[in-house]
Amino acid sequence: MKARGVLAQARAETALGLRRGESLVVTIGIPVGVLLFFGRVQTIAVDGDPLDFLVPGVLALAVMSSAMVSLGIATGFDRRYGVLKRLGSTPLTRSGLLAAKTLYVLAIETIQLSVLIGVALLLGWRAGGGIPLAFLFLLIGTIAFAGLGLLLAGTLRAEANLAVANGLYLALLFLGGMAYPLTKLPSAIRSLAELLPAAALAESVRGALDSPIDVPVKSVVVLVVWAILLPVLAAKLFRWEE
Amino acid sequence: MPTTMPEPLTSAIRVRGLKKQYGSRNAVNGIDLEIGVGEVFGILGPNGAGKTTTVEILEGYRKPDSGTVKVLGLDPWGQGDALKPRIGVMLQSGGLSPGLKPLETLRLYAAFYQSPDEPNRLLDLVGLNDSAQTPIRRLSGGQYQRLSLALALIGRPEVLFLDEPTAGMDPRARATTWEIIQALSERGVTIVLTTHNLAEAETLCGRIAIIDRGCVVAEGSPGELTGSVLRPETVFTSIAGLNLDPLRSSLAVNAEMCRETLDGTYVVEAPTSTQLVREVLDFLSAFDAPLFSLATGQATLEDVFLQLTEETP
Numbered sequence: 001m002k003a004r005g006v007l008a009q010a011r012a013e014t015a016l017g018l019r020r021g022e023s024l025v026v027t028i029g030i031p032v033g034v035l036l037f038f039g040r041v042q043t044i045a046v047d048g049d050p051l052d053f054l055v056p057g058v059l060a061l062a063v064m065s066s067a068m069v070s071l072g073i074a075t076g077f078d079r080r081y082g083v084l085k086r087l088g089s090t091p092l093t094r095s096g097l098l099a100a101k102t103l104y105v106l107a108i109e110t111i112q113l114s115v116l117i118g119v120a121l122l123l124g125w126r127a128g129g130g131i132p133l134a135f136l137f138l139l140i141g142t143i144a145f146a147g148l149g150l151l152l153a154g155t156l157r158a159e160a161n162l163a164v165a166n167g168l169y170l171a172l173l174f175l176g177g178m179a180y181p182l183t184k185l186p187s188a189i190r191s192l193a194e195l196l197p198a199a200a201l202a203e204s205v206r207g208a209l210d211s212p213i214d215v216p217v218k219s220v221v222v223l224v225v226w227a228i229l230l231p232v233l234a235a236k237l238f239r240w241e242e
Numbered sequence: 243m244p245t246t247m248p249e250p251l252t253s254a255i256r257v258r259g260l261k262k263q264y265g266s267r268n269a270v271n272g273i274d275l276e277i278g279v280g281e282v283f284g285i286l287g288p289n290g291a292g293k294t295t296t297v298e299i300l301e302g303y304r305k306p307d308s309g310t311v312k313v314l315g316l317d318p319w320g321q322g323d324a325l326k327p328r329i330g331v332m333l334q335s336g337g338l339s340p341g342l343k344p345l346e347t348l349r350l351y352a353a354f355y356q357s358p359d360e361p362n363r364l365l366d367l368v369g370l371n372d373s374a375q376t377p378i379r380r381l382s383g384g385q386y387q388r389l390s391l392a393l394a395l396i397g398r399p400e401v402l403f404l405d406e407p408t409a410g411m412d413p414r415a416r417a418t419t420w421e422i423i424q425a426l427s428e429r430g431v432t433i434v435l436t437t438h439n440l441a442e443a444e445t446l447c448g449r450i451a452i453i454d455r456g457c458v459v460a461e462g463s464p465g466e467l468t469g470s471v472l473r474p475e476t477v478f479t480s481i482a483g484l485n486l487d488p489l490r491s492s493l494a495v496n497a498e499m500c501r502e503t504l505d506g507t508y509v510v511e512a513p514t515s516t517q518l519v520r521e522v523l524d525f526l527s528a529f530d531a532p533l534f535s536l537a538t539g540q541a542t543l544e545d546v547f548l549q550l551t552e553e554t555p
Contacts, residue, residue: 002354004353005353005354007353008349008350008353008354009350009353011350012339012342012346012347012350015342015346016339016341016342019341020341078339081336081337081338081339081340082333082335082336082337082338083336083337083338083339085303085333085336085337086331086333086336086337086338086393088302088303089301089302089303089326089329089331090326090351090354090355090397091323091326091327091354091355091397092354093323
């Protein structure tokens, strides 16, 4: 695996990602919008400062949008257009391509987190607790959601993948304890939501940023299980040609 | 790095007893090929004959069920990492990101290879200078194919696989592509060309294999292949609607063997002898009709192709 090729591929992926307006809406626009709207308009009562609830939620939302939606949709169309097949006859190996796509997601996440944390600080948010721990959870969440995005991208037709990824994004935004607390949901839905990766990520990050740090063990376990299961499934079921 | 000296290569590609099944269907059913270094080798055959499967096995995309495959002495499936830097591939369609630009894509691919060609030189070669910064989604079909060709060349390949390279190209782009292929071949690049364009195969290929139902049904130079099919026939053109009866009786042939196929195009199913030419001239002068052209109706590659390959049910 040659680093030069991987870096060039990562740069191309990032350039393409930044050129896709609809992708920027999902990765930057919606998380910032959620933060601004729910941060300024206090629609739902939470204990304590609403920003302490919201900021971890939008960080989780950002990870979900880049690792699952943006990566997944781009990869689905790479597959549709034969880009994956064409790359398959170059010296860029599959692990090289995966490394490039990882770098792409990390680059987009760096932009997302900088913007979101910047906006949060402007709104008066002060980071508490374990910032490194929060980043660790965001990284595990990235692995889980990238696995999910690639699983969809490698098994569904490009249009179906587009619809499912966006639909899941919306569903998990509602069921993810990101914009409002899970306690607002009916208990049956809530117990289901707690087993999904979105709420597990949001709750883990929220616990890490609490002062004092108060990590919900169940959420972390759920998150780690998804982060193992989804990439393994993606690797097993991914088809390189549509 | 290889620990032993590689054996000297007489052939760039060697295939023995290649088989590949999809479900119960034999896509490739025992193919042997020997392609020399610097050769332009054509693979022809009807759709579904096993061409693409064969070529994709050579490119390392598919694993053969049985048989041996060596490209530059390497097994494309097992030694793909060693082989891929040395081959170039032009897919029949697709392969490029619509959001990238031609120059950008060439620079990207250049980064995958140890000593790549110069992206701008290749854009120039395929005549895409003016579109270097046009998003690929806005290229015409022919421009897209030319960019695909340039990308296949970026790694300075020793073996080049071209699948329907001129499909969708205008005549000028096709002529340019043919020149590029001939120039590469002269520099010792081995070229495997899959095509439906029989004139293309006849023009470019030193040797051709016709594949049907997973087997090689004929192999040889275009001359050998067309020579193997006998079609002694003479074609001449004049004004339309001549009464052929005098010619038929002087040649002692029936109406079936001497007929007008198109307005003004006449076919005589007989070798072009001086005797026959004399009879044709006598026939025409009796009518005071001009002779526009007279040609030996040699079998074309198309005749060979149609005769050897069965119609797919």
